[in-house]
Amino acid sequence: xxxxxxxxxxxxxxxxxxxxxxxxxxxxxxxxxxxxxxxxxxxxxxxxxxxxxxxxxxxxxxxxxxxxxxxxxxxxxxxxxxxxxxxxxxxxxxxxxxxxxxxxxxxxxxxxxxxxxxxxxxxxxxxxxxxxxxxxxxxxxxxxxxxxxxxxxxxxxxxxxxxxxxxxxxxxxxxxxxxxx
Amino acid sequence: xxxxxxxxxxxxxxxxxxxxxxxxxxxxxxxxxxxxxxxxxxxxxxxxxxxxxxxxxxxxxxxxxxxxxxxxxxxxxxxxxxxxxxxxxxxxxxxxxxxxxxxxxxxxxxxxxxxxxxxxxxxxxxxxxxxxxxxxxxxxxxxxxxxxxxxxxxxxx
Numbered sequence: 001x002x003x004x005x006x007x008x009x010x011x012x013x014x015x016x017x018x019x020x021x022x023x024x025x026x027x028x029x030x031x032x033x034x035x036x037x038x039x040x041x042x043x044x045x046x047x048x049x050x051x052x053x054x055x056x057x058x059x060x061x062x063x064x065x066x067x068x069x070x071x072x073x074x075x076x077x078x079x080x081x082x083x084x085x086x087x088x089x090x091x092x093x094x095x096x097x098x099x100x101x102x103x104x105x106x107x108x109x110x111x112x113x114x115x116x117x118x119x120x121x122x123x124x125x126x127x128x129x130x131x132x133x134x135x136x137x138x139x140x141x142x143x144x145x146x147x148x149x150x151x152x153x154x155x156x157x158x159x160x161x162x163x164x165x166x167x168x169x170x171x172x173x174x175x176x177x178x179x180x181x
Numbered sequence: 182x183x184x185x186x187x188x189x190x191x192x193x194x195x196x197x198x199x200x201x202x203x204x205x206x207x208x209x210x211x212x213x214x215x216x217x218x219x220x221x222x223x224x225x226x227x228x229x230x231x232x233x234x235x236x237x238x239x240x241x242x243x244x245x246x247x248x249x250x251x252x253x254x255x256x257x258x259x260x261x262x263x264x265x266x267x268x269x270x271x272x273x274x275x276x277x278x279x280x281x282x283x284x285x286x287x288x289x290x291x292x293x294x295x296x297x298x299x300x301x302x303x304x305x306x307x308x309x310x311x312x313x314x315x316x317x318x319x320x321x322x323x324x325x326x327x328x329x330x331x332x333x334x335x336x337x338x
Contacts, residue, residue: 096293100248100300104238104275131242131275135304138297 085150086158090165092143102169103134109160115151117161128161182298183333184306185326187286192216192262193322197283202239202272206231206249209264209285216262219287223255227287241274245317246307250286252296259288259299263325265317281317282307306332 092098107129110117117128121143126133128147139145149157192212199205207228214224230251234240241247247270262285269279284303288296306312312332319325331337 097297099293099297100240100242100250101237104242108275132244132246132304132308135300136308138301140294140297 084154085148086154087146087148088158088162089144089146090162092139092141092145093165093168095141097141097143098134098137098139098145100131100135102164103131103137105164105169106134106161107131109164110149110157113151113157113160114153115149115157117157118148120146120148182295182302184302184329185333187259187299188261188263188284188329189213189216189218190322190326192218193325194262194264195319195321195325197264197266197270198268199266199270202235202241202249202270203232205247205264205266205270205272205280205283206235206285209249209262209283212264213260213262213285213287218260219255223253227251227253227255231285235273239273239275241272241280243274243276243278244307244313245269245278245281246284246313247272247274247280247282248284248286248300248303248307250288250296250300252288252290254290256287256289259286259292259295261286261299261303263316263329265319265325267317282313306337309337312337 094102106119110129118125119128119134119137121137121139124137126137128134128149137143137145147158147161149155149161151157192209192215194208194212197205197208199208210219210224210228210231213219214221219227230253231249234251235249239247240249264283264285266279266281266283269281270283272280274280284307286296286299286303288299309332312328315328315337316325319328328337
């Protein structure tokens, strides 16, 4: 119990769902883990967990780096993908803002990568793999954006995107996208 | 900012019949000249600037849409025209598909914010598949203008 609450706390998870757990009550633990996973999208509950699981068993089998659950309707099981969700804030430094050239570079840099990419500008969130979506961000120079990647290659996608912003979208052999439209 | 704030009605080409990207850009810029929005002396320079921008990467952004554009000192505010190519144009688009809807924008170099808002406005509507479908079905300038007005008024689901 204390270990579970501690880990949940470390990940800033709501712990209400695990209150009252009894270390010997495997079924209760299993259900609590599942609810937590659904609530926060980061907690893994193994498909193979059984009603007799113990707290440590669940913790051992549940790396806290998950953001997606896949429900197998046929089998009624819950399987999980080890896909972290990463978030980073970046600032648009390009003089002309996030116009079509940088939008195209963002989309093309993450095409084919096994992950989802969302970019937030305040309350607006768009698909980072869609040029059309990205151009609706209307992000002028100085705008703070939040990049969110999730999936098995989330880290690789985040690295590429951060590098684009850090280098002001300079392509190899070019002077960058700052003055292009 | 609304579409009808910067799309020039008399420059709209509802039946563009060309086979190449260059021909499409030439026709659209010529249409803006014929509508009196740019001077004849600037026409060649604007075409060259739009084509140079295409060298950085096609503005054919997929889904049958292209948004060729440039910044040019000959205009003092954002202007645009729309062309519909029923047969499709090879625009070297990102998805490899032909382009049927073209928005061409020209904006002053010293107004990047206006340029961004124009792109944002066009992109927001082009995400709407119904808008694209209705646009492709338009047969006249009046049809296109009416559709742009409906889009501006959020009357397209």
